[in-house]
Amino acid sequence: MADLSQIKGINARQIKLLQDNGISTAEALAMSPGSIVSDIDGLGDKTAKKLIWNARNALGMTDFIQAKDIDENVEFMTTGSSELNKILGGGFQTGKLTEVYGPFKSGKTALAHTISVTSQLSVKNGGLNTSVAYIDTENTFSKEKIKRIAKRFGLNPNETLSRIYHARIYSSDHQSQMIQKAETLCKTRGVRLIIIDSLMALLRAEYVGISKLAPRQALLNNIIHTLSRIAETYNCAVLLTNQVAVKMMGMFSTNDAIGGNIVAHGCHFRIMFKTKGFSSNNSLKRRAVIVDAPDLPPEECEFFITSAGIADTDKVEIPESPGLEFEVETLYEEKDETSSDVNNDSESVSKQVSLVSVKGIGKGTAEGLHALGISSIDELVVADPGDLSAKLSGASTSKVLEWQKNAKGLLKT
Numbered sequence: 001m002a003d004l005s006q007i008k009g010i011n012a013r014q015i016k017l018l019q020d021n022g023i024s025t026a027e028a029l030a031m032s033p034g035s036i037v038s039d040i041d042g043l044g045d046k047t048a049k050k051l052i053w054n055a056r057n058a059l060g061m062t063d064f065i066q067a068k069d070i071d072e073n074v075e076f077m078t079t080g081s082s083e084l085n086k087i088l089g090g091g092f093q094t095g096k097l098t099e100v101y102g103p104f105k106s107g108k109t110a111l112a113h114t115i116s117v118t119s120q121l122s123v124k125n126g127g128l129n130t131s132v133a134y135i136d137t138e139n140t141f142s143k144e145k146i147k148r149i150a151k152r153f154g155l156n157p158n159e160t161l162s163r164i165y166h167a168r169i170y171s172s173d174h175q176s177q178m179i180q181k182a183e184t185l186c187k188t189r190g191v192r193l194i195i196i197d198s199l200m201a202l203l204r205a206e207y208v209g210i211s212k213l214a215p216r217q218a219l220l221n222n223i224i225h226t227l228s229r230i231a232e233t234y235n236c237a238v239l240l241t242n243q244v245a246v247k248m249m250g251m252f253s254t255n256d257a258i259g260g261n262i263v264a265h266g267c268h269f270r271i272m273f274k275t276k277g278f279s280s281n282n283s284l285k286r287r288a289v290i291v292d293a294p295d296l297p298p299e300e301c302e303f304f305i306t307s308a309g310i311a312d313t314d315k316v317e318i319p320e321s322p323g324l325e326f327e328v329e330t331l332y333e334e335k336d337e338t339s340s341d342v343n344n345d346s347e348s349v350s351k352q353v354s355l356v357s358v359k360g361i362g363k364g365t366a367e368g369l370h371a372l373g374i375s376s377i378d379e380l381v382v383a384d385p386g387d388l389s390a391k392l393s394g395a396s397t398s399k400v401l402e403w404q405k406n407a408k409g410l411l412k413t
C-alpha cells in the first residue's frame with residue numbers, strides 16, 4: 001500500500017482533503033472516479049485529474065500488462081460449512097463483493113457472525129488472521145453469538161470481540177459515512193473483512209415510491225463502487241446481505257433480491273439462501289445456491305444454522321473454556337419444547353389469532369395453514385401460492401394471493 005505523500009506533485013493540504021473524504025492511499029486515489037475526486041470541496045477539477053493520473057502512473061496502472069503477470073492473490077476463509085465452502089470454490093473470498101440474499105430467517109446474519117469469527121483464525125486453520133468491520137443496519141449483532149462461535153473454533157471469545165469493529169447504523173447517509181470509515185480501518189487496523197448486514201434495509205425504508213428510485217439507485221451505485229474499490233485495494237472480503245421481495249409472474253412467485261441491477265451487476269458473487277420447504281420454524285437446515293459467480297458452476301448445497309454459527313450438521317459442540325462462561329441463549333431450546341404439544345399451547349393459539357386477523361382467513365383455515373407449517377403472517381406472505389393451494393383444500397391460488405395481499409396490508413400498518 002502506498003502513501004498519498006508518494007504521489008508526484010501532491011501537497012499536505014491536498015493529502016488532508018483526500019483523507020477527510022475517505023481516500024487515504026495512493027491506490028484508493030488511483031481507483032477513484034474523477035468525478036468523485038473533483039467534487040471534493042477545495043480540490044478543483046484540474047488538480048483532481050492531475051493527482052489521479054500521477055497516482056496511476058506511480059502504481060504502474062497506465063500500462064497494459066501481460067496476462068501471465070496478473071496478480072490473483074485470492075484468499076479464503078471458511079464459512080463454517082465444508083459443503084458451502086466447496087460450492088464457493090474454497091470458502092468466502094477476498095478482493096470481491098459477495099451478496100447473500102434470502103428470505104427472513106434464512107441464515108444471512110448467521111453467516112455474517114460466523115465469518116466475523118473464522119476470518120480471525122490463522123491461515124492454517126481456514127482464516128485470514130484479520131480484524132473485521134461490521135456495519136449493522138438492523139440491530140441484529142449479538143455478542144453472545146460471537147462468543148459461542150469463537151469457542152467453537154477454539155478462539156478466546158473476548159479477544160475475538162475486540163477484533164470486531166461494530167457500527168450500528170441509523171440512516172442511509174450514516175451507512176455511506178461508515179463505509180468510508182471502514183476503509184480507514186482497513187488501512188490502520190488491518191481489517192480485511194467488511195460486513196454490511198443488511199445493505200438495503202435503510203435505503204428501502206428511506207427511499208419510498210417510484211419518484212425516489214433514481215436517487216436511491218444513485219446512492220446505491222456509489223456504495224457498491226466504493227466497496228468494490230476497497231475490496232480490490234486492500235484485498236479485503238466484503239459480505240453484503242440482502243433481503244428479497246416476492247415477485248409475481250402470473251401464477252408463480254419467486255424470491256428476488258432487492259436493489260435491482262446495480263446490486264446484481266455490482267456484486268461478483270451472488271448467493272441465494274433458502275429456507276427448507278414451507279417453514280423455517282421446523283428445521284434449521286438451509287440451502288445455498290450459487291446464482292452468479294465469475295468462475296463457479298451454478299451449484300447448490302445444504303447447511304445448518306446452529307447456536308454456534310453455520311455448520312454442516314445441527315449437532316455442533318461448543319468446547320468448554322473455564323473462566324470464560326456466559327449465558328447460552330435458550331430461545332431455540334424453548335421453542336423445541338413448546339412445539340411438542342403443537343396445537344393447544346398458548347404460542348400456537350396466538351399465532352392462529354394473528355393469521356385470523358387477515359381478511360378472508362377464518363379459524364379453520366388458520367388451523368389448516370398451521371398444519372402446513374405456516375403459523376404467522378410473515379410466513380404466509382412468503383409462501384408459494386401455487387404450492388399452498390395444492391396442499392390446502394378449498395384454497396384456490398387466487399384466494400391465496402388475495403390472503404397474501406391482505407396480509408401484506410396488515411404488515412404495513
Ligand SMILES: Nc1ncnc2c1ncn2[C@@H]1O[C@H](COP(=O)(O)OP(=O)(O)OP(=O)(O)O)[C@@H](O)[C@H]1O
Binds near residue numbers: 103305306307329
Ligand atoms: N442460537 C441459535 N440456535 C439455533 N438456531 C438459531 C440460533 N439463533 C438463531 N437461530 C436460527 O437462525 C435463524 C435466523 O437466522 P438469521 O438471523 O441468520 O436469518 P436472516 O437471514 O439474517 O434473517 P433476516 O432477513 O430476518 O435478517 C432462525 O431460523 C433461528 O431459528
Ligand SMILES: [Mg+2]
Binds near residue numbers: 108109110138140197
Ligand atoms: Mg438478518
